[in-house]
Amino acid sequence: MKNTKIRAVRITPIAFRDGPLLNASGIHEPWALRSIVEVETSDGRTGISETYGDEPMVKVLQQAASLLEGLSPFELNVMEARVRATIRPGKAGDGSVQFELAPGSHTAKNADKVISAMEVAMLDLQGQMLGLPICDLLGGAVRSEVPYSAYLFYKYAEHADKPYPPDAWGEAVTPAQVVQQARTMVEQYGFRSIKLKGGVFPPEQEIAAMKALRAAFPDLPLRLDPNANWSLATSIAAAKELDDLLEYYEDPTPGQDGMAELAKHCRMPLATNMVVTTMEEFRRNASTHAVKILLSDHHYWGGLRATAALARMCSVFDMGMSMHSNSHLGISLMAMTHAAAAIPNLTYACDTHYPWQEEEVIRGGRIQFHGGSVKVPGEPGLGVQIDPVQLARLHQQYLDCGVRNRNDLAQMRKYDPGFAGVSPRY
Amino acid sequence: MKNTKIRAVRITPIAFRDGPLLNASGIHEPWALRSIVEVETSDGRTGISETYGDEPMVKVLQQAASLLEGLSPFELNVMEARVRATIRPGKAGDGSVQFELAPGSHTAKNADKVISAMEVAMLDLQGQMLGLPICDLLGGAVRSEVPYSAYLFYKYAEHADKPYPPDAWGEAVTPAQVVQQARTMVEQYGFRSIKLKGGVFPPEQEIAAMKALRAAFPDLPLRLDPNANWSLATSIAAAKELDDLLEYYEDPTPGQDGMAELAKHCRMPLATNMVVTTMEEFRRNASTHAVKILLSDHHYWGGLRATAALARMCSVFDMGMSMHSNSHLGISLMAMTHAAAAIPNLTYACDTHYPWQEEEVIRGGRIQFHGGSVKVPGEPGLGVQIDPVQLARLHQQYLDCGVRNRNDLAQMRKYDPGFAGVSPRY
Numbered sequence: 001m002k003n004t005k006i007r008a009v010r011i012t013p014i015a016f017r018d019g020p021l022l023n024a025s026g027i028h029e030p031w032a033l034r035s036i037v038e039v040e041t042s043d044g045r046t047g048i049s050e051t052y053g054d055e056p057m058v059k060v061l062q063q064a065a066s067l068l069e070g071l072s073p074f075e076l077n078v079m080e081a082r083v084r085a086t087i088r089p090g091k092a093g094d095g096s097v098q099f100e101l102a103p104g105s106h107t108a109k110n111a112d113k114v115i116s117a118m119e120v121a122m123l124d125l126q127g128q129m130l131g132l133p134i135c136d137l138l139g140g141a142v143r144s145e146v147p148y149s150a151y152l153f154y155k156y157a158e159h160a161d162k163p164y165p166p167d168a169w170g171e172a173v174t175p176a177q178v179v180q181q182a183r184t185m186v187e188q189y190g191f192r193s194i195k196l197k198g199g200v201f202p203p204e205q206e207i208a209a210m211k212a213l214r215a216a217f218p219d220l221p222l223r224l225d226p227n228a229n230w231s232l233a234t235s236i237a238a239a240k241e242l243d244d245l246l247e248y249y250e251d252p253t254p255g256q257d258g259m260a261e262l263a264k265h266c267r268m269p270l271a272t273n274m275v276v277t278t279m280e281e282f283r284r285n286a287s288t289h290a291v292k293i294l295l296s297d298h299h300y301w302g303g304l305r306a307t308a309a310l311a312r313m314c315s316v317f318d319m320g321m322s323m324h325s326n327s328h329l330g331i332s333l334m335a336m337t338h339a340a341a342a343i344p345n346l347t348y349a350c351d352t353h354y355p356w357q358e359e360e361v362i363r364g365g366r367i368q369f370h371g372g373s374v375k376v377p378g379e380p381g382l383g384v385q386i387d388p389v390q391l392a393r394l395h396q397q398y399l400d401c402g403v404r405n406r407n408d409l410a411q412m413r414k415y416d417p418g419f420a421g422v423s424p425r426y
Numbered sequence: 427m428k429n430t431k432i433r434a435v436r437i438t439p440i441a442f443r444d445g446p447l448l449n450a451s452g453i454h455e456p457w458a459l460r461s462i463v464e465v466e467t468s469d470g471r472t473g474i475s476e477t478y479g480d481e482p483m484v485k486v487l488q489q490a491a492s493l494l495e496g497l498s499p500f501e502l503n504v505m506e507a508r509v510r511a512t513i514r515p516g517k518a519g520d521g522s523v524q525f526e527l528a529p530g531s532h533t534a535k536n537a538d539k540v541i542s543a544m545e546v547a548m549l550d551l552q553g554q555m556l557g558l559p560i561c562d563l564l565g566g567a568v569r570s571e572v573p574y575s576a577y578l579f580y581k582y583a584e585h586a587d588k589p590y591p592p593d594a595w596g597e598a599v600t601p602a603q604v605v606q607q608a609r610t611m612v613e614q615y616g617f618r619s620i621k622l623k624g625g626v627f628p629p630e631q632e633i634a635a636m637k638a639l640r641a642a643f644p645d646l647p648l649r650l651d652p653n654a655n656w657s658l659a660t661s662i663a664a665a666k667e668l669d670d671l672l673e674y675y676e677d678p679t680p681g682q683d684g685m686a687e688l689a690k691h692c693r694m695p696l697a698t699n700m701v702v703t704t705m706e707e708f709r710r711n712a713s714t715h716a717v718k719i720l721l722s723d724h725h726y727w728g729g730l731r732a733t734a735a736l737a738r739m740c741s742v743f744d745m746g747m748s749m750h751s752n753s754h755l756g757i758s759l760m761a762m763t764h765a766a767a768a769i770p771n772l773t774y775a776c777d778t779h780y781p782w783q784e785e786e787v788i789r790g791g792r793i794q795f796h797g798g799s800v801k802v803p804g805e806p807g808l809g810v811q812i813d814p815v816q817l818a819r820l821h822q823q824y825l826d827c828g829v830r831n832r833n834d835l836a837q838m839r840k841y842d843p844g845f846a847g848v849s850p851r852y
Contacts, residue, residue: 001557002804074558076565077770130556131427132500137563139502139731279742287713305565309735316705316739344503378428 026412127381199229452838553807625655
């Protein structure tokens with residue numbers, strides 16, 4: 001074991017089908033991008049991870065690949081130091097699209113994002129070498145299954161470009177359609193809490209949807225995420241109607257200052273994956289304590305160990321913890337599940353886009369949910385392996401699809417050429 | 427490996443010889459107390475750790491012992507939850523001596539202290555089972571050896587009670603004697619930085635000692651720790667003379683407020699193991715940022731993983747990190763060494779009382795220093811084992827010595843019946 005060294009790191013960008021899901025910035029493109037990381041050792045093992053696939057990210061991952069060569073899979077701290085010393089934030093004009101609502105697109109987070117991708121693959125190797133699931137390398141599971149929430153989206157029935165047949169979900173614009181989407185998702189996955197991605201339609205329409213969800217699911221916790229697309233005044237006005245409806249109020253309005261002011265006007269706790277996405281922002285929020293629930297995401301917080309440390313910080317600063325997601329496949333879902341299993345104070349059901357994906361890159365196809373939860377795997381490492389045929393196919397889709405950076409705004413203008421994309425819109 | 431369970435936890439209090447070392451509270455008694463923890467598994471392994479040995483601590487350790495039975499050594503998070511749910515802070519009148527200058531004596535920290543003791547023994551088991559040194563379970567070593575500092579004490583030549591022949595160090599009261607002690611220690615251990623435990627004699631005398639040390643060791647970083655025995659005014663006045671002498675100024679004056687005011691009057695950074703000893707105090711200091719260097723101590727901060735998380739917090743809040751010690755033997759020294767090896771931002775040489783001890787509980791006798799550093803062990807687990815003959819002997823010493831709670835104040839009154847022990851004294 002002492003002599004096992006990393007001999008190569010392979011980065012493979014992939015693209016998979018993604019539905020016409022609406023959000024504050026616009027609409028999802030037909031293809032979502034991810035990178036698949038494979039870390040190979042001298043004794044023939046391969047550790048894997050999944051992360052962002054936009055072009056600037058692929059570039060820094062490739063730049064970091066050689067930094068791991070010769071390291072033991074146990075040298076996580078050395079890997080982290082090397083990446084921090086080498087991988088720099090992106091620069092203006094480097095082609096990156098810095099997405100306000102998707103912190104994973106921020107190139108200022110390049111080092112943390114790369115560290116996370118490499119760490120997960122190295123932990124997968126450790127687990128394989130030791131015969132232990134990753135959660136055992138994080139202090140052991142405190143729960144045998146990890147609950148996820150039903151992540152509802154406003155959506156159109158079909159992509160403007162019609163690159164492939166429409167999905168089975170259909171249109172969801174009205175409150176009744178949102179409730180129908182929730183019913184389908186809860187039936188298929190067993191979810192026990194519900195989140196709606198808002199910031200799309202006028203607040204009255206979204207509040208009506210939340211009320212319809214409450215009527216249809218009287219016992220399930222509800223969350224609404226307008227993605228900072230509501231002004232402070234709108235957010236305060238809406239709070240009066242949402243205070244008794246929501247488990248938490250996620251990023252209705254932009255900025256820590258706005259959230260801090262809003263906090264004075266509502267009883268429900270505020271949650272975020274937009275105004276606390278770095279340690280500096282954590283530090284600032286610690287002094288105002290405006291946001292009470294942090295949506296963690298190991299992909300940009302520096303990995304699974306850093307997320308566990310972040311959880312301890314949340315505990316110190318009296319913050320609750322939930323988990324954020326972007327469009328992802330099963331490798332990320334497994335990493336999220338191991339992290340959540342080993343974090344005692346991650347007590348809210350985690351977000352996941354997983355039901356919106358139909359394709360998979362792992363062997364054995366899509367991961368099963370039971371009662372809204374994913375069972376914590378007991379197999380060594382992550383507990384999932386790459387299906388090389390699917391990886392090749394999804395990489396070919398990447399090569400063919402032409403998308404290189406997520407751009408929900410440009411995509412939205414295909415439906416509505418006058419779409420301004422100014423935020424906050426309401 | 428999956429079937430390996432903890433079947434028993436054994437707590438053995440021990441006493442070992444300790445010199446007549448002076449500090450702000452009084453003077454060390456002839457016997458220092460520790461507890462040795464042995465965690466046995468169903469497959470016949472024993473994981474070990476070392477922690478405080480005062481009576482209230484022995485009691486909570488024994489209370490916690492059964493909480494581990496049936497757990498896998500990998501279930502650190504479950505162990506932590508069980509201990510937190512069961513082990514309570516001490517109560518007034520429970521016989522505990524709450525030592526201002528020794529945070530490890532605070533019974534409010536009972537749960538964190540017990541978690542640490544159990545975690546280290548469980549990590550030792552993990553390492554043994556996996557064939558990996560503990561530092562590899564903490565992300566891997568970022569340094570191959572851990573530097574410690576020469577920890578100088580004012581001392582008398584002999585204990586008042588004369589329970590055994592005097593040590594070889596002799597008296598250290600004058601600046602010249604302090605320099606001689608430093609010379610001996612640097613020669614024997616190779617230390618490359620020097621700390622003086624102050625707060626004993628009038629500040630002029632201690633400042634004179636620091637100046638004498640500077641003259642004798644022009645290249646070595648110096649530290650002075652008056653253990654909050656100086657008033658704010660005295661600390662400010664002394665800062666003028668110490669600003670160009672010290673690497674850091676450790677706890678000259680009591681309380682976060684005092685330290686915050688002092689910080690405005692000195693250029694050298696303030697360090698502490700007295701005003702930031704809990705997460706609540708960390709949080710408060712984060713808002714004032716008065717103390718710039720935290721002296722960590724896994725024994726009361728909740729273990730090695732919690733110390734690594736604390737290090738990440740120090741990084742977020744722009745604090746440096748050093749390491750605190752109490753009188754200890756080689757098991758603690760090894761745990762400290764693994765932790766320090768795996769914490770990138772633990773960049774100051776660590777404190778250790780180790781040169782002041784002559785006895786040992788581990789096989790093979792006392793741990794060697796080279797160039798002031800301890801080599802990070804590559805053997806599985808902690809890398810040290812208990813010598814059962816020595817453990818029995820030191821336990822017998824515990825039974826015979828009669829000391830059950832450290833009480834430097836009562837001991838000092840044997841030399842000086844009028845010793846008030848009021849702090850700050852100067």
